[in-house]
Ligand SMILES: [K+]
């Protein structure tokens with residue numbers, strides 16, 4: 028709305044063709060940043076589908092079918108890690124490199140996108156007062172409100188944010204590689220292969236993708252606590268979200284006691300509660316399941332429970348056969364995958380802060396408080412409504428995809444719900460169903476990944492940015508609920 | 510809180526022992542009406558468990574085991590209709606009469622309870638201004654605020670409401686009996702048996718219980734559209750809720766164009782959308798399933814789809830083998846059972862107005878409106894928070910029960926989720942799992958029925974009635990969600 032009002036006004040300072048082009052991009056991305064983001068990601072998916080279809084991308088040197096190429100492209104760009112082909116044997120070195128690049132671009136892209144949306148949400152009051160200013164004040168004021176205001180998210184800012192996100196990702200991944208490389212050397216892997224695998228695993232961990240370059244998956248490292256610990260660290264850092272990483276980095280650099288924002292506190296506390304709660308539940312429910320942790324000693328059971336809990340909410344690495352989990356553990360995994368990680372993170376799902384806001388609202392209601400509060404701060408009601416919207420969007424996506432896949436595959440709800448939520452929450456764990464689906468099912472799963480990853484973020488953004496002034500108020504009336 | 514403040518003040522007008530007793534009951538029920546309601550229903554369950562345990566209650570003349578007696582008592586009082594024994598052959602005439610009474614008492618009891626809570630919700634502003642008055646004004650004013658105010662829900666009012674609800678239930682059930690009796694006579698059933706069965710079916714339809722007195726269930730009437738139509742009418746009237754029935758009755762009696770309340774409009778529109786949507790989905794998904802509608806002609810398919818859609822949200826009668834439904838239809842049934850019927854109805858679930866408020870909030874957010882609106886009325890934010898609380902309570906109950914039953918039974922998620930949501934939403938449809946559970950599972954299912962039926966209503970009430978004045982406000986801060 029802001030942009031569409033502004034385009035009808037004379038432009039100042041757009042003197043060269045280059046700056047005219049910049050203005051045009053700014054206008055389009057500013058007017059409908061959500062649509063702009065969806066288009067960019069669709070273009071990325073198309074490009075990577077073409078690249079992965081090429082004969083040179085497959086190990087056999089033959090062209091990969093459209094459904095499998097599309098699915099792998101979406102799975103990489105959306106850092107999901109689900110696959111319809113054997114990731115370790117189907118692709119050539121070129122194919123694996125394309126996937127590696129897709130994962131990095133997808134992760135950094137969504138991180139940046141989501142961070143911008145975070146800015147939009149946290150700046151909304153500013154955005155609205157700008158709207159008011161446009162409606163009332165003189166053209167130059169309105170114009171400066173659009174392209175000059177400190178409240179606006181401009182292309183320059185996006186570039187800066189993109190650079191910061193990319194640098195953070197590369198620094199963290201380099202750190203993980205340094206931790207993995209000597210360990211792989213010690214395991215007897217050749218230096219060049221160890222280097223490549225360290226780099227690959229670091230990217231797959233931090234981006235929360237969970238692809239493994241080894242046909243045996245993580246089996247060779249299933250009892251290697253150093254290796255698994257580094258993967259957990261990478262996945263956790265990726266899933267906590269860029270705003271938290273940025274806040275921690277700033278706190279380390281700035282002397283004095285740091286002042287943590289509500290978002291950082293909510294995200295960290297909820298993540299730790301889910302991490303610990305998940306681990307305790309897996310430990311209890313799988314204690315005597317010989318197909319998973321049953322035959323391990325108590326210490327190993329505890330470690331593997333924590334590893335599984337870290338991986339479900341989006342990491343996607345697994346040391347145990349997922350389809351052998353008890354039904355109870357699978358349902359817990361479904362719930363954790365649906366919640367996912369932090370906002371503006373490489374994890375998917377509806378995000379931990381969303382579920383936290385809903386529970387805080389229920390607590391406020393239970394305590395009879397008029398406002399939703401956390402850590403000495405009041406959460407405004409539009410954030411609650413945004414949280415409700417995101418959950419309804421997620422639940423509707425999962426329900427529709429599950430019903431369609433149930434009808435297409437005739438498989439049990441256990442398997443279908445698991446793989447659909449894994450796609451929606453970009454977790455990448457699988458019961459094996461995804462790899463056995465016919466093409467129609469593969470397209471539905473690809474759409475679910477895209478809706479879960481790009482959809483959720485842009486949906487939230489589209490809603491958050493389009494508030495308008497209401498000129499009338501209806502009389503209040505209270506329906507009975509419950 | 511109102512009551513506890515008031516008890517410390519001198520009482521006026523409590524002159525006789527009888528009125529002292531009334532005051533005491535008023536105080537307890539007024540201070541914690543939610544706890545009072547739960548106690549009453551627990552006492553009812555205990556009484557009916559004892560009655561159903563008696564040898565005289567079973568057809569064989571032997572005592573029924575505790576788990577089965579308790580489960581049947583809870584299933585009757587909560588009008589759920591799930592069973593662990595064959596309802597048509599296990600019980601004697603005395604047993605069936607006890608169950609009949611349990612269903613009627615349970616239905617009228619919860620209807621009354623929920624109607625009171627509806628009053629509390631719709632009167633909350635009054636309740637709060639009373640709280641303020643108590644805090645500031647003189648004792649006599651405060652006292653009149655407690656026992657004399659038109660805002661308070663008093664024992665006398667409860668009695669009047671109970672009588673209105675009971676009379677409405679009996680009138681509607683009598684009407685259904687009149688519609689069923691001649692049809693059963695025409696089917697060649699003996700007059701005395703036809704009379705008993707008409708009365709029994711009418712009660713089972715209006716109370717949304719769904720028990721059948723026939724070992725073959727509804728099979729003898731599976732193609733009898735008159736019979737099935739009357740059942741649908743009864744179930745629909747029961748599930749729409751007492752506030753709607755009351756409003757319609759008043760509108761018929763009062764001349765002139767009726768003014769429908771927001772609650773009535775929301776409930777009727779959402780119920781019809783769910784009814785029609787469910788029927789269309791069942792029709793499409795079961796079109797070629799030979800075990801359900803596959804072999805019927807298109808007209809019969811449409812009728813049976815509508816019948817199933819009416820019954821899922823809480824009726825519990827079935828003309829087809831529920832365990833033969835496609836997985837997709839079962840998941841749709843899960844969702845419809847979870848939503849349930851209208852507030853203060855004989856149906857269970859989180860209620861249609863609850864889900865309507867959540868979707869209205871999401872629509873408001875999508876349109877960028879500051880307030881949640883429907884039918885030219887604004888829905889206040891505490892109603893949204895109450896809706897969020899009820900859904901979280903329901904989802905948590907279902908999740909915990911499902912995880913426990915999955916672990917106890919080792920059955921598939923399809924069956925476990927279905928039977929657990931059927932228990933929570935007091936639907937009574939079953940895949941057959943409930944009847945095959947060990948005692949531990951039966952207790953969990955009984956608890957789920959109680960939590961779903963009594964819990965949801967009292968939970969909503971407890972929250973709605975305990976608002977307090979806040980003397981401080983925290984600064985606002987906006988976390989990122991989604
Ligand atoms: K993943």
Ligand SMILES: [K+]
Pocket residue numbers: 588589590717718719823824825935936937
């Ligand atoms: K029922």
